[in-house]
Amino acid sequence: METITKIMMTIITEQNLERSIIHDLEDLGVDGYTIIEARGKGDSGIKSATWMNDTNIQIELIVDDALASKIYNYISDTKKYDNYSMMVYLSEVKVLKRH
Amino acid sequence: METITKIMMTIITEQNLERSIIHDLEDLGVDGYTIIEARGKGDSGIKSATWMNDTNIQIELIVDDALASKIYNYISDTKKYDNYSMMVYLSEVKVLKRH
Amino acid sequence: METITKIMMTIITEQNLERSIIHDLEDLGVDGYTIIEARGKGDSGIKSATWMNDTNIQIELIVDDALASKIYNYISDTKKYDNYSMMVYLSEVKVLKRH
Amino acid sequence: MTLDPVVMFFIAGFIISLMRVDFKLPSAIYEFLSIMLLITIGLKGGIELSKQHVGDLIGDVGIVLLMGVFIPLLAYPILYLLGQFKRVDAASIAAHYGSVSVGTYAVGVAFLESHHVSYESHMPLYLVVLEIPAIVVGIVLAKGISKETNWAEMAQESFLAKSIVLLFVGLFIGWAAGEKIHLSLDAFFFAPFKGILALFLLEMGVVAASQVGLLKKYGLFLLGFGIVFPVIASCVGLVFADLMGLSLGGSLLLMILAASASYIAVPAAVRIALPEANPGLSLTASLGITFPFNVIVGVPLYYKIAEMYLGA
């Protein structure tokens, strides 16, 4: 199996932020992403998806090392997301070459 | 990138169990989780999400080794979930330090 | 923790393909899968889940090495999916033994 | 015999599912339709209750409860001895058949309206009342009166099941607000009732057909049980209706309550209380066999039986 090793960066955050964070990510060079609706609980309480302001999204980004660092630095440096509930984690994935 | 290595424990099970399993997990010391709606197929047949009793949830838990073992032991020892369709798997993730 | 190491194969593709791809996967020997609704953006543009023909699904398959190769070969050899938007990646997971 | 249009929707759903058409209602819409049916049935019953002394009904409620205990006790030996099912499975199926199906009840109401037959309009009260005893009987049949059973959790899961609570909310608000509620809520709850039922049944047809495949797996006995037992149970219902002196319409509805099997509240409660029971068995029977049978054949058949019995 011919694969390329990449980093899967997963961001779980408030749905309210979707537009703004996707905008920032695209500025940083992201050109592919997947978004999944989620509920959850964390330091900032329960997100039960009962009503509009109360839902999470899980953003999945497959990126190379350089872009991962760039996003990492952006998220940790900017104060913008300091006050939002957000969880970010990385794992390794092997992407199949198709085309 | 400053990260902490953690275990991502994923539990795919029947939506009916949500309340009961979240309750048990919190008793075991889990204080953060993410829940995603899912459909699927496994040993216990097709869960097509067509109607209420027929849906799965995917619970994602980022935990440390100790808590992972604790949950693992609980799930394998208790008879409670023996008769429910449930799939549990682990992987390694690196959580970004933010705050 | 007694676990078996397996491959998690994730396929993100157009919802339109669900029936056809699940059919093919079952022919190849897959007997368990999980499907999650997703939105996203990739080479083939934005899938915003605004309306019917515009949604992705994320198919998660826990398989052993042999089956993973088989699926890989199928997907890369068949021309069938060449013109569909599709992203496939692998990672390693440890499945808990329960029963 | 001409079919009620709502029944045609059920059959249409059944057929398109067998033809492998890729249709299902979004689950949010399915839930919405269920919620509307439950609240509306509750409201209707409540409005009628507001017109009578609730005290007068206590005796009848007791009789109905008795029926709810009797039917699973009748089903259990058939399933356990004749059907050779495991004890827990026999008990679980018995619980499903002792309880009721709101969808079937609604088809009965639509049938009576089409035939311009009136009925005791507090019947929804019995619908609520019948949801519960069967679950308790089922658990006792499976486990004996064991200390292990977490009765508190069981009660939470059954008494406070969404469907029962919504029926009860409707019943209570209907009772408290009375007839005047019709004015303000008619256009959303009452007038579209049959249309909502039609769309709901279209989806139920699809779901029921998807259960049919499992029949092969579970064999002929289950098929026979799913068709014959409702007819027996309907006769039990008729006897109880007679005891209570119900009218022809009321008798039909009690027969339907007796003959129908739960596929929402009971499966969820039994899944928690009796996890070792095979949920496929009871669901195939109640949803894949008995529900279509009742909707298409049962309702008019029970009506014929009631007419003959009551000499109407």
Next chain:
Amino acid sequence: MTLDPVVMFFIAGFIISLMRVDFKLPSAIYEFLSIMLLITIGLKGGIELSKQHVGDLIGDVGIVLLMGVFIPLLAYPILYLLGQFKRVDAASIAAHYGSVSVGTYAVGVAFLESHHVSYESHMPLYLVVLEIPAIVVGIVLAKGISKETNWAEMAQESFLAKSIVLLFVGLFIGWAAGEKIHLSLDAFFFAPFKGILALFLLEMGVVAASQVGLLKKYGLFLLGFGIVFPVIASCVGLVFADLMGLSLGGSLLLMILAASASYIAVPAAVRIALPEANPGLSLTASLGITFPFNVIVGVPLYYKIAEMYLGA
């Protein structure tokens, strides 16, 4: 000329999307509204069919089928030769324009009702009939009559597409149950029709506007085609309507069927049958250009043309 309120909803959706307001209907609601429109249109047609000899219509159905074959054959050379599109893309777009848009048809029905113009009420039958031939023609245009084509799967995807089946379910139940269905289903299906259409069009305005951005990518020819071809096709429709001796109202609806392009059934079927075709091209044309054009300008324009032609 005053705009129909439902058209205003479409324009409102279009504008708020361009203003980047973050509004979209939940997809479950969008599907619900579509399902309601399809079933209701089907029911309406079915009720009318029940009043006539279906046999009498066979000839007319044949003529309409002919039109469904003719229009993609007219579109293809324009796209392939003039537009310089790849063969498979030209064929795919042609298939979209040969088929029909239920949303546009519903706007036409609303228009006729506002103007108190009657029409042959079995028109929904033609709506069903026209969904299919264009897909077949499109595939043949793209591939020739190749053995490679999986016609079985293609048939499954097109004949049994959800939208066609729902129309057909409505048509059949309406036909079988007849006029009396109005009584029981009016409040849910018929009376709210225009309101449902309004909310549906609000969302379609949002969706259509989100396609507009792609126009730059695909160029001016597509824009021109998306506006000019419907007008040509509407005239073809008018000639066929004349052939069939339709009334003014019926003629308008057939013109709309001819002029409108599919954005639900055909995209899904073509995606399976002709995966090499660029789905962006055909969707931008049918949804981003032709749909808004027809809804806002086309419907009243075709009406004017029909009036003149029929000398009414």
Next chain:
Amino acid sequence: MTLDPVVMFFIAGFIISLMRVDFKLPSAIYEFLSIMLLITIGLKGGIELSKQHVGDLIGDVGIVLLMGVFIPLLAYPILYLLGQFKRVDAASIAAHYGSVSVGTYAVGVAFLESHHVSYESHMPLYLVVLEIPAIVVGIVLAKGISKETNWAEMAQESFLAKSIVLLFVGLFIGWAAGEKIHLSLDAFFFAPFKGILALFLLEMGVVAASQVGLLKKYGLFLLGFGIVFPVIASCVGLVFADLMGLSLGGSLLLMILAASASYIAVPAAVRIALPEANPGLSLTASLGITFPFNVIVGVPLYYKIAEMYLGA
């Protein structure tokens, strides 16, 4: 005092949530109901606007805007000085209370209809107008008139918030299409209004009850503020209503607008503009305390006050 049925639905939702019944509307349905309420309220107002010279209202709109600026300025010192909240939290809560709750407004409309009291029917215009100034005042209170604020983004998030835009779409279409819209859209938008409100309030009861648990965390002052401030604000509203010469019904609605606190548009806007503010505080107050208080106690209380004041 008899409760309006719609209020009973709210209380029912509240109670079943406290009883830990596992009920919530699917979020798609919740959104659908909100969208229906917003568009319908807008349409109603728009139809009335179409009957008068919009120009005549400019003065009154100015007065209402003034009220929208005044109320948060009144709330802020109470929260900051008496309540000892952080500056940004005081400002955020003040913004919530300066803005309005569409759900509470709808309950007021239902109340007036039940009591057969008429009101100035362009009130929805004020509903739209009042959504915005409070947000601006809140931000200025929190940050001063700082250059840092991204006013463009803020405007996007508040002026173009979904709820405001939908109200405005309704208002505009109602105004442009006028009375005749009633005919075609009645069965979907207007007639089911109270039923939609009832189901919406059932869910809001559930949501409000889930906020109650947070009260312990935030303490008694917030509880007191959430009850007392609306009463004060309602009196402010009454004075403004008097200034504008509104009728008894109109006065009640303006009092409700003054007394109610936003839980949809403002939380979203403040979350973007003032991320350091604790969203739990303002939501608990507006949704967990003030909303139930207004729906159950406030509306009839303000009506009594208005009657006395106006000597009616």
